[in-house]
Amino acid sequence: MHFLKTFFTTLGVIFFLTLLTGAYLYIADPFELKPLIKTLIGQPAEQVSDTTVESDTSPSDKNALLSPEQEKAAEALGIDPAALPSEITPAMEQCFYEKLGAERANEIKAGAEPTATDYFKARTCL
Numbered sequence: 001m002h003f004l005k006t007f008f009t010t011l012g013v014i015f016f017l018t019l020l021t022g023a024y025l026y027i028a029d030p031f032e033l034k035p036l037i038k039t040l041i042g043q044p045a046e047q048v049s050d051t052t053v054e055s056d057t058s059p060s061d062k063n064a065l066l067s068p069e070q071e072k073a074a075e076a077l078g079i080d081p082a083a084l085p086s087e088i089t090p091a092m093e094q095c096f097y098e099k100l101g102a103e104r105a106n107e108i109k110a111g112a113e114p115t116a117t118d119y120f121k122a123r124t125c126l
Helices: 002-028 034-040 045-057 068-076 090-100 102-109 116-125
Strands: none
Touching: 090 102, 090 116
8 A cells, every 4th residue: 555655646746747847848948949839730820821922922032042942941940031141151161060960961051951950959050
């Protein structure tokens, strides 16, 4: 009987700590995941359709450094391509190579779509 009481008390404490941790991560958002979460659950459905209409009717000129596919990928992550730098400095490029690795940085430079992981690894470079 004592074992069951200890077992369920431990489970309750673990559950409570998990709830507290989840609430902290959602409110403080130290990893800046709210835009990604909102995009994944479809909360800004109107905003996504508006940006899709804009990108379909106008050429991809929100950021001269990004291909149309890269701009769409950035918008899918909740990032405004116009807010990204329009010039890459040598220091930024070196940072990208350090954070992403030479192979992945070269793929993105050649026009590959950056993933959410790429963005979160290299966001300090921007």
